[in-house]
Amino acid sequence: MRGLPICSVLSMLLVSSCPARGQECEVLRTATPDKQLSYLKAVKPNAGNAECVALVIQKLGTEKYSAAIDTLSGMLDFRRPPMGREKQGLYLHAQGIWEIYPAAGALAIIGTDSKPALLAVMKSGTSSTIARENAVFVWMELHKYEPVLGISQLAREENETNDPSIKSRLGWATRQSVQWCNPADQAECRRAAARNP
């Protein structure tokens, strides 16, 4: 089903005829989360639908729709295009991973239920580097106020696996996670990352 044109998907889900692209997004904006998720599962992001995809991802995050976690974790490397006044070069918010990669923001809002899916992305040999980087960011965002705990959990996952390739990828993720510690916590974070019980 993945890869169907956006109009076909929407026709099946929401309307009987294919509306103009702007209308499609408007329909999705007020659709139920399960319909938004169905859209996301079916659509293949491209330049023509990227704004709509980003909008739906953001909505599912705002709704804290846990059923979307697996789909969102598969879109961690989806970079949204400039939207609204950003197209004219105006950026009102600092553009971090949260802003640029909407699935990262959505998973962080959904919360700790996302952790198993984030871990799966970090372990996977088929995840892109950006997806794995962003999975680490979300993981650390979920441990924003306890960064050492977040890193310790990653290090433990690394130590507990016997698969050399997964161990290697988790080791990379653990090292990456240290960058999300504030300077005051860096030393303790590094120690947690290096811990090898």
Add this chain to the structure above:
Amino acid sequence: MERQESLEEKDCMLQGTQKYQLQQTLQPDEQMWIDLGKLIREHRPDKNGNALPPDLTSGSYELRDLSNNGVGALFEGKITYDKTYGHAAYGCATCCGYNAAIGWYNPISVPVLDTAEDGVWGYNVCEGDYEDTSTSFYYNWNSGSPSIVTVDSYGTHTGQSVGSATSNTSGQLESTAHYPICPLKSFSPAVTAVVSQRTSGTVSSDDAALSAYQSVEGSANLGAIIGTGPVPGCFIGNEAIGTVTPSNYTGNVIMHRFILNDATYENYTQIAGVTNEDDTSSPSLRDDNPQSGGAAGKVYDLDAPGQSPQQVDTNTYRYRGNFYAYATLPDGTRISPYYTYYVRVSCRKTPSGFQFINDVSNDNKIAAGTTAITWNAQ
């Protein structure tokens, strides 16, 4: 003393969405025995008519002292005598506890010579919701201006004359912690905050969003900066600070930002603008925890509005905007006055990179107050 105890059995296979609840009144030193195997085998309904599924093999449970949500007095023990059809593990209970307390009303309206009740909600971390904990805050109510409003031991306010006043109370609730420590903790629900702003130097070291800001802007510097992160350009980095009272408040406080009005220009021609639009930062750039990093009562919001011209040309891209910032509790209750400020930016993309343009006096700055949103800020 009479106490009521309730045991709740949550069906893990249903993601904790269904509960099996038993309730019993206990006399002092009396015990309540619950044989889970028997309850399952005999399909015995709970107080709501729900029965445990016959194939249930594992689950979690909660104990609650219904008559006292402050300092509970229950002690739990368990015996495992048959694991043929299920699982059991020895363990000690952890305390659910409360991590925040807020007043029912803030502000509260009290008619002159009439009364209005106030109380305190406590946030139960196991239930993920606020509960009425007012009784734990009895006898500590005070009025800051008794000539305007008086308040009795139970939070009943009586208006005495026209005016505004503050009242407060404090109390002790069981805090959140792991066994064997279930400490009492003092809460004072009358939370307020004052908003200020840092526009120079570097991001505060106790701001939990510091690393996120650094990754975005390429440095921790505030003020007029050339951002070198994922979206480079001319930005005005700033850190809004909510200083919370009491400083030992442990609940979350969220900094919000709102655009009063703004305008963007290409040279001298306006190309866009908005009025009255929420501009609150993503959680990634906020620190909502007033105790994180030793902040001792400060919450933060980092922002860096500005221009990132798409192409190299000789045009100047300008932004003029008026904002206000304020602090709220998680339920949206505003607890601070508004802090109004403005931002001006003029930027150009040159072959060697982004440049601030200063053909307008006092451009590329952020300050308290408001600005004209014309191209020359006049």
